[in-house]
Amino acid sequence: MKVPKKEQKYLPADLPVLPEPEQTEEEKWLQSLETVLEFALKDKGPQKTARFLDGLSERLRARGVEVPRVVSTPYINTIPVDEQAPFPGDWEMERQIKSYVRWNAMAMVVNANREHSGLGGHISTYASSATLCEVGFNHFFRGRTDNFIGDMVFFQGHSTPGIYARAFLEGRLEERDLQHFRQELAEGGGLSSYPHPYLMPDFWQFPTVSMGLGPLLSIYQARFNRYLHARDFINGEEPKVWAFIGDGESDEPETLGSLTLASRENLDNLVWVVNCNLQRLDGPVRGNGKIIQELEAAFQGAGWNVIKVIWGSDWDKLLAADKTGLLLKRMEEAVDGDYQKYSVEPGSYTRRHFFGKYPELLELVNHLTDEQIHKLLRGGHDSRKVYAAYKAAMEHKGQPTVILAKTVKGYGLGEAGEGRNITHQQKKLNEKELREFRARFRIPVSDEEIAQTPFFRPAPDSRETQYLLGLRQKLGGFLPQRIVQAKPLEVPKLEAFGDLLKGAGRSELSTTMGFVRLLGLLIRNKSIGRQIVPIIPDEARTFGLDALFREVGIYSSKGQLYEPVDSKSLLYYNETKDGQILEEGITEAGSMASFVAAGTSYATHGRYMVPFYVYYSMFGFQRIGDLMWLAGDIRAKGFLLGATSGRTTLNGEGLQHQDGHSLILSSTIPTLVTYDPAFTYELAVIIADGLRRMYVEGEDIFYYLTLYNENYEMPPMPEGVTEGILKGLYKFKAGPEKKTLKAQIFGSGPIIREALRAQQILAEQYGVSADVWSATSYKLMRNDALRAKRWNMLHPLDPPKKSYVETVLAGEQGVFVAVSDNLKIVPDQIAPWVPGGLTTLGTDGFGRSDTRERLRRFFEVDAESTVIATLHALAEKGQLDKSVIGRAIKDLGVDPEKAYPELV
Ligand SMILES: Cc1ncc(C[n+]2csc(CCOP(=O)(O)OP(=O)(O)O)c2C)c(N)n1
Numbered sequence: 001m002k003v004p005k006k007e008q009k010y011l012p013a014d015l016p017v018l019p020e021p022e023q024t025e026e027e028k029w030l031q032s033l034e035t036v037l038e039f040a041l042k043d044k045g046p047q048k049t050a051r052f053l054d055g056l057s058e059r060l061r062a063r064g065v066e067v068p069r070v071v072s073t074p075y076i077n078t079i080p081v082d083e084q085a086p087f088p089g090d091w092e093m094e095r096q097i098k099s100y101v102r103w104n105a106m107a108m109v110v111n112a113n114r115e116h117s118g119l120g121g122h123i124s125t126y127a128s129s130a131t132l133c134e135v136g137f138n139h140f141f142r143g144r145t146d147n148f149i150g151d152m153v154f155f156q157g158h159s160t161p162g163i164y165a166r167a168f169l170e171g172r173l174e175e176r177d178l179q180h181f182r183q184e185l186a187e188g189g190g191l192s193s194y195p196h197p198y199l200m201p202d203f204w205q206f207p208t209v210s211m212g213l214g215p216l217l218s219i220y221q222a223r224f225n226r227y228l229h230a231r232d233f234i235n236g237e238e239p240k241v242w243a244f245i246g247d248g249e250s251d252e253p254e255t256l257g258s259l260t261l262a263s264r265e266n267l268d269n270l271v272w273v274v275n276c277n278l279q280r281l282d283g284p285v286r287g288n289g290k291i292i293q294e295l296e297a298a299f300q301g302a303g304w305n306v307i308k309v310i311w312g313s314d315w316d317k318l319l320a321a322d323k324t325g326l327l328l329k330r331m332e333e334a335v336d337g338d339y340q341k342y343s344v345e346p347g348s349y350t351r352r353h354f355f356g357k358y359p360e361l362l363e364l365v366n367h368l369t370d371e372q373i374h375k376l377l378r379g380g381h382d383s384r385k386v387y388a389a390y391k392a393a394m395e396h397k398g399q400p401t402v403i404l405a406k407t408v409k410g411y412g413l414g415e416a417g418e419g420r421n422i423t424h425q426q427k428k429l430n431e432k433e434l435r436e437f438r439a440r441f442r443i444p445v446s447d448e449e450i451a452q453t454p455f456f457r458p459a460p461d462s463r464e465t466q467y468l469l470g471l472r473q474k475l476g477g478f479l480p481q482r483i484v485q486a487k488p489l490e491v492p493k494l495e496a497f498g499d500l501l502k503g504a505g506r507s508e509l510s511t512t513m514g515f516v517r518l519l520g521l522l523i524r525n526k527s528i529g530r531q532i533v534p535i536i537p538d539e540a541r542t543f544g545l546d547a548l549f550r551e552v553g554i555y556s557s558k559g560q561l562y563e564p565v566d567s568k569s570l571l572y573y574n575e576t577k578d579g580q581i582l583e584e585g586i587t588e589a590g591s592m593a594s595f596v597a598a599g600t601s602y603a604t605h606g607r608y609m610v611p612f613y614v615y616y617s618m619f620g621f622q623r624i625g626d627l628m629w630l631a632g633d634i635r636a637k638g639f640l641l642g643a644t645s646g647r648t649t650l651n652g653e654g655l656q657h658q659d660g661h662s663l664i665l666s667s668t669i670p671t672l673v674t675y676d677p678a679f680t681y682e683l684a685v686i687i688a689d690g691l692r693r694m695y696v697e698g699e700d701i702f703y704y705l706t707l708y709n710e711n712y713e714m715p716p717m718p719e720g721v722t723e724g725i726l727k728g729l730y731k732f733k734a735g736p737e738k739k740t741l742k743a744q745i746f747g748s749g750p751i752i753r754e755a756l757r758a759q760q761i762l763a764e765q766y767g768v769s770a771d772v773w774s775a776t777s778y779k780l781m782r783n784d785a786l787r788a789k790r791w792n793m794l795h796p797l798d799p800p801k802k803s804y805v806e807t808v809l810a811g812e813q814g815v816f817v818a819v820s821d822n823l824k825i826v827p828d829q830i831a832p833w834v835p836g837g838l839t840t841l842g843t844d845g846f847g848r849s850d851t852r853e854r855l856r857r858f859f860e861v862d863a864e865s866t867v868i869a870t871l872h873a874l875a876e877k878g879q880l881d882k883s884v885i886g887r888a889i890k891d892l893g894v895d896p897e898k899a900y901p902e903l904v
């Protein structure tokens, strides 16, 4: 080993000096590379040298040389200054317009909270993203025209004040609207707190405020746009999907969870802009590190095109003057916590602590005042840098693009919150702070008025308004805007499902199998077959949906590049470029995002699609309930099918799989029509009606149906039951006449068969005539009953309205018992309206793996338990001696001391 010269002094003085060994070939190469590097660094600077080396690596890779892939590049802008597209607009004008938007956005929140303390709202998020949004509005986001569907923009949920403020300048909203921010119940309505299509159906397209859902949806939206194109539903210019995301939001698993889908599918129609203001609600996102560098590595690794916009133009000269790479070294050293501090402290602090660490760096900024140092812009606040990044993203082919833009949270708020940890919650500015804001952004508001934070809008014929409208006109119109113009579908009548209505004769079927048949019929239907979008997260074989693989194909943008192992079999795994099935793999969240994209295509693409999302019911609401809630907000239409439902019907699988509560969770979503059908004809009636309501009548509702995997005989549809099926309850089989005691038993799903068995036992052994009812929807009955009750309360002198459940049960005799494979609270929903009260049997408690028979005894939802419950109800009414129950417990072999699920 050669000893470096300066260390030679530590060697003993009498050591003989050996001749320098000949350089090996490798050393010579390294030596010459060193020379190149030396030269490049001196002549071109560190930025260009790094890029040169990057290019070299690419070339080596292309020649088959293994070079490690870089997932992290230096902490500087990705686009070098000399490759930066020039800014095409009137920079000064745009800055002024942006300032007005800033002011109005701030004023909305301040005014709302001055009048009604506690209304909330956010100033600092939009303050950090104003440039990111405005550059998009002025130069990139294309509105809908007659021949272009319009770009789809997911705005950061908390930046709504800025989006409203811009719509105000555009003349789309009035001062009155802005005054009523977060006061939706004010006379004449108000503006919703966040993007909610449910609340502002003509304005907002995409709900984003539950963090992580917007980013996830945007990927699947971009993918669904491709799907529609591949299946020839749309053509023409492709819309871009833009998603604005918070850096704190990137911690949500939904945000980064599907990145590889976007790159795998080459979604160059997708652009994400991450507003890296380095802060979330409580404090820094990565105080001890760098969120931009961390995200860069994640996105690069996932195969995205990454554009970092870290430094504003002011820094270009400093970086160019930095021949040693010391500035870059300092930029790399400082952590986000430091950068946050620099945005809060005066320029003297940054001079001392950032530049001052190395004397040479201080020289770089000698010509700048402290004030100028403080104002050195971050990339995300520099329209020129942002424009260049957006343009590069628009032009990039083959990959989705993410723009990581560094900003300051609460930019422009000064001491009122700029860069401070409390800024996210800041809702009030005192007069001094307002004056500073006004001065900084040159807002023409007078001293007399300033305390009132009046909104400011330049006159319609002012240069500013004309400029702003001109740009929007050039880009096709306003945005966001939700436009619904889909033509109603021609949906099949109930008769089209003839097979399901006739019953299955002697052969046994589950409701899941019945549904698969029905879906097959729908897909083959001439008028709406092509619009059906089956969505499955890797469970098609479980549900018997694999039959569709061959028939309509699985969508794959690449087709099938391999010969599937099962190509010889009838049901082979058939991927095609125009496949109809969305086989999503094991991602319920992704599948639900596809459901939302398909279910809202009437509003995004002006055409109805009919998604059927079939999944393991346990992994529905419980796993991704927030996305289902969002489906209500966004007014998605379609059918959710929770298969393998029922805590005892799905036997064997145990605690984590057996669902007995999705019906309760679905009850929480106001626009979700929910059914728990027992027979295939019920399924047909419900789905036919759902198609009519959603796709002909245009109702903004969606459906949840449970499907079960227990096979049994499916009876033909009795006469006159359609209304009862749809309203939630009808008598399926009356009990024998001439019995002294009477009972009514409600059953749903496969558990209706336990009710039927109980009916028989009660008649044969205990002299009780029980009518058995199929309860298809407790949720709908409850809502109907609540409506009637409320109306009666508020109209005490009018003849009272009667709910469906009261009407249908009026005149029915005996005790009422309900048995379900779900929580007892499911049937309990209608208990207040059942004459004489309702005894409920259900499957409260954690599931177990065992046979159906044993599970039903354990949870006490089998026929024997139903008989005991019925006898008990009769005894409670004094119609039966309690000793009969005791006898029944013994005769039916029920152990009164048996184990039962623990409940707290
Ligand atoms: C799922 C979810 N959890 C929590 C919140 C509450 N919340 C609203 S904004 C916010 C911080 C956002 O930080 P960031 O994503 O960095 O956005 P910024 O405002 O800094 O741009 C939090 C925690 C939410 N809206 N959604």
Ligand SMILES: [Mg+2]
Residues within 6 Å of the ligand: 246, 247, 248, 275, 276, 277, 278, 279, 280, 285, 409
């Ligand atoms: Mg943030």
